[in-house]
Amino acid sequence: MTFIQPQDLPFLPHPFFIVTEGMGDARFVDELLQLNQITNCGVGCPSTKSAGGTGKNAFPKYTLAVQGARTRVQSVPLQGLLAVADANGDAKKSFDAVANALDNAQFPKPNNAFEIVEANGFRVAVYMIPGAGQTGTLEHLLLRAVFKKSPILEQCLNEFSICSGGLYSRDPNSDAKMRMSVLAGAFCDKHPWTPVSNIWSEPANPVPITSDEFNHLTEFIRRFSAVNGNG
Secondary structure, eight states: OOOBOOTTOOOOOSSEEEEESSHHHHHHHHHHHHHTTOOSEEEEOOOHHHHSSOSGGGHHHHHHHHHHHHTSTTSOOOOEEEEEEEBOSOHHHHHHHHHHHHHHTTOOOOSSTTOOEEETTEEEEEEEESOTTOOBOHHHHHHHHHHHHOHHHHHHHHHHHHHHTHHHHSOHHHHHHHHHHHHHHHHOSSOTTOOGGGGGGOTTOSSOTTOGGGHHHHHHHHHHHOTTSOO
16 A cells, blocks of 8 residues: 555545655655554655656645645545655755745744644644754665664775765765665666665665664654644
8 A cells, every 4th residue: 555645636635744855755755654554644745747846946836736635625634744855965954945835835834843833723844854963865864774784785885985986076965875876776686777766666675664763753753643643
C-alpha cells in the first residue's frame, strides 16, 4: 500500500497531509508510513503538473494546490499539514521559505522548525531534514543509516572520494548525493542507475528502512498525526 497522492491532487483521502520537496523524499516518507502502520497520512510533492516545478521553490504553488484539493467534495476534512524539507545550506533560510509558503497559502505559520502549532483546529509543522540543529539533505540522513549498519562502507566511500577528487571539489550536499549514487550502483545490481526515489523498490537496497536513525522523524509524524494532538 502506498500513501503517495497523485500529482494532480484530485482529492485528499487522509486527514493529515505531508508535503515534501520531491519524489525521493516522498517515497522515503511513504516507506516510513507503511513500516510503522501510520495510516491517516497522505504524502505528496510538487511537480510540473501541480506546481510548475519541484523542490522548495515550488512549495508556494503546491500548498495552494493542497488548499484547492481540500475543498473538493471527495476529500476528507483536512486536519493538518506537515512540510518536510531539506535544511541544505542555511537551515533558517530554508525554514523561512517553507513557513512563508504556508502563510501565503493561508495555512497557520509556525515560528520554528520542529514545533507543532494549531490554529482553529488545524495543525501545521515544518520538519527539516536531516534533523534538528543540522544542515544537509535526505541523502545525509540515508547515509547515516547505511554507515551505522555497515561502518566499513563509510571508509570505502571516503577512499573513493579521495581518489576521484570528489572529497575536495564538491560541496557537502553534492558529495552526499554522489555517495548515495555510488552505493546504488554497487548494491542495486539489476538497476545500478537507480535514483533515490526508486531505491526502495530494489531488493538489494543498501538503506535499512528500520534504522533507528529515522526514529526522530517517525515519532514526529506520529505526534503530528495523533488524533488527540498529544501523541
